[in-house]
Amino acid sequence: MHITILAYGTQGDVRPYVALGAGLRRAGHTVRLASPRCFQRLVMQCDLEYAPLAGDPTELMEMAVARSGSSNPLGAAHALLQHALPLAAQMMRDVEAACRGTDAIVHSLFLTAAGREQALRLGVPDISALIFAVFHPTGAFPNPGFPRWPLGSTYNRLTHVVFNRAFWTGGRLAYAYVRRRAADLPPLEAPWPFGGRAGGRTPVIYGFSERVIPRAPEWGQNVHITGYWLLDSPPGWRPSQRLISFLEQGAPPVCVTFGSVIAPDASELTRTVVAALERTQQRAVMVSGWGGLSSVGLPDSTCCIEAAPFDWLFPRVSAIVHHGGAGTTAEAFRAGVPSVIVPFTADQPFWGWQVHRLGVGPPPIPRRRLTPDGLAEALHTATSDVGMRRRAAELGGQLRSEDGVARAVEIIERYLADGCARAIHNRA
DSSP: OEEEEEOOSSHHHHHHHHHHHHHHHHTTOEEEEEEEGGGHHHHHHTTOEEEEESSOHHHHHHHHHHHTOTTOTTHHHHHHHHHHGGGHHHHHHHHHHHHTTOSEEEEOGGGHHHHHHHHHHHTOOEEEEESSOOSSOOSSSOOTTSOOOSOHHHHHHHHHHHHHHHHHHHHHHHHHHHHTTOTTSOOOOOOOTTSHHHHHHOOEEEOSOTTTSOOOTTOOTTEEEOOOOOOOOOTTOOOOHHHHHHHHTSSOOEEEEOTTOOOTTHHHHHHHHHHHHHHHTOOEEEEOTTTTSOOTTOOTTEEEESOOOHHHHGGGSSEEEEOOOHHHHHHHHHHTOOEEEOOOSTTHHHHHHHHHHTTSSOOOOOGGGOOHHHHHHHHHHHHHOHHHHHHHHHHHHHHHTOOHHHHHHHHHHHHHHHHHHHHHHHHO
8 A cells, every 4th residue: 555654843753753654664565754854864764755845843843942941831832833824835735745646644743634634635544643642631641732730630631622622723723824825725624533423433543652651541442552663773874983982981971962952042051961960970972963952162071973873872871861852752761771851842841750750760850940950960860779770771671572663553554454445335
């Protein structure tokens, strides 16, 4: 079958779908992955067809960090709307082009509505593939975009309901606004896929492990937790000799990375991190990423690199200081190394508290509260707490025994076989 995957976001948002696409290709399917142009090389390295989507995810990250912060659960949604409105018309055209001739559509969070619309118009099955739990209400935990307040299951369930309604209704209102300025765009006709009768027929796969987020009792049989969709190092990748030499100079260092975060105060943030490292006498590998850290004025005890595959780097360090993005957190879990989470926005505080709940890292430190002393204390705990290190190693071993991509492929193939059989019956 020809399967189109629609994925939008930062590195941590897109890489799981590349891994999923690679798994579907190994199973014999032709896979086209639509994403922003900055990911074209990554997609094609995995022998997948590539289709471009409008927009620059670095702008989305800048807006989310600048306008939200972990204290404002609606800030990231506002930033997304600000980012999406100018792109919406072209995005819908790009999605339509990416889905031409396909037999099935797999869509990520930001492209839920667009993917559903195309599936309805083409008469093909669609599957929602998500890397955190947002569309299915539960009293077990709050929606990842909301604060973790001790108000019980009623509050938790309400956050999911509010998010669902805001996401779907807000998206449709925004599309109506865009359509008034782009008359060639058709009206939206697909119903909300995660409630009522439509929700009962819409398959959803979650790309995380039940060892991290147990299945909620309220979720129906169409909701599946598969395990993580992780992409390993590209074939032929080799670390620099400078990095190898630094790692071999002493005990495993700390790794510091804020991934796709673009911090407006990168120099000040870097000084805070360096001061904490000096207080704990830790060596460090700093991964500058998209702009969360500065490489200027670092001590000899710190090696700064632009990037390295996390599946190679993380198992070689003693602890990981990071922003708590879904993808980076998953890689830290798999490596079996404690995490110190410094969340900036969106779902990052949620993953920070999951790390702490599992006992594989200290409580998260929101960026606005980060100090050298606070980070030094968290680093000391992460590198010296024997129980925490044991739990992190045990969790890593358990996750490495799972094959989330293979499980997701199995579920997708089952649903697509059922969907194609129904389509043939309806045409007959």
